[in-house]
Amino acid sequence: MGNTQITFIGAGNMAASLIGGLCKQGVNAEHIRASDPGVAQLEALQNAYAIKTFTDNSLAVKDAxxxxxxxxxxxxxxxxxxxxxxxxxxxxxxxxAAGITSLSLSRWLGANKIIRCMPNTPALIQQGVSGLYATEHVTAQQREQAELLLSAVGLVVWLDTEELIDAVTAVSGSGPAYFFLLIEAITQAGVKLGLPEDIAAQLAKYTAQGAASMACQSALDATQLRLQVTSPNGTTEAAIDAFQQGGFNQLVDTAVRSAASRSQELAQQLSS
Incomplete structure (x- = not known):
């Protein structure tokens, strides 16, 4: 990102992940600052990445x-x-920050060059996905800078309207928990079938990892990949039929819509 000066207000886990990702990409530590009232968090960042840290936000944003x-x-x-x-x-x-609209941010900051970002927790291991929305005042160069910054922790997708942030929150922001729940359920089912719990957990976790990697790397979509491994009258078909007869697709739709609705409610509360 050249000589771009980046300041993080807040030095929690997501900020630390972004800072780590930027440093791994070769961004000079001299161009990264962090400000936070927590001295221990700042010391950890300073020791890990040799960035400059502040406890005074006003000093940290100067020339950023x-x-x-x-x-x-x-x-x-x-x-x-x-x-x-x-x-x-x-x-x-x-x-x-989830739930805070660009309009509220602009009003509180007295500024209009604002990008809202909805990352998810796998960003902590540089395998996240972030949905970004930019106000009309953000320049093309600034959009590019934001994309480079967020791509340090994973995939970046741009949204045409801010309202879609709620959908991103429901699909990917909350999404990791959905997969953790499925891993839990498959592990428990394996235990009931007689597998030791540690083996059942390993089988579930690494199957999820392998399937996700295949889905991301393949030119085929998820439906085609599923059909490829579902032989007629086979074991996989028996399981898929049970899922579908139990209303699996409808349940997922209801769950994701519930998350989106709650995201909208929180946005109204937090942005007032």
Whole structure:
């Protein structure tokens, strides 16, 4: 990212993951700053990546090209209003806080170059996916910079409308938990069939990992891949039939819609 100066407001797990990803990509530590009231978190980042750290947000954002707002949604307004007097018109602000609309951020910050980002927890191991929405005031160069920054922890997809952030939250933001639940259930089923729990867990986890890798690497979609491994009258077909007869697809649809609806509710509460 050249000489782009990046400041992280908040030094929690997601910020640390992004910082680690940037450093692995070869971004010079001199171009990365982090600010947080937690001294222990700052020391850990400093020791790991040799970046410059601050406990004063106003000092941390001085001369920054990109400011990543990585604080909890509940304190976002307070942090933004304290930052507002210290910002310039040209700075790009990226929020990774769930539920806070760009309109609220703009009002609290007194700024309009804003990108909202919905990452997910696999970003902590550089295998995440992030949905990004940019306001009309963000330049093409700034969009490119944001994409480079977030791609340090995984895949980046752009959204045409901000309302789609709720859908991203429901599909990928909350999505890892859905797969963890399925791994739990398959593990428990394996135990009931007589497998030792540790072996059942390994089989479930590594099967999920292998299937996900195949889905990501194959030119075929998930439906075609499923059909390829589902022989007529075979064991897989018996399991798939049981899933479908139990209303599996409808249950997943209801669950994802419930997450999207809750995302909308939280956005209304947090952005008021």
């Amino acid at each position: 090209d990109i400011i990543v707002l990585a604080v909890k949604p509940q304190i976002m307004r307070q942090v933004c209003e304290q930052l507002a007097p210290h910002l310039t018109e040209q700075q790009l602000l990226i929020s990774i």
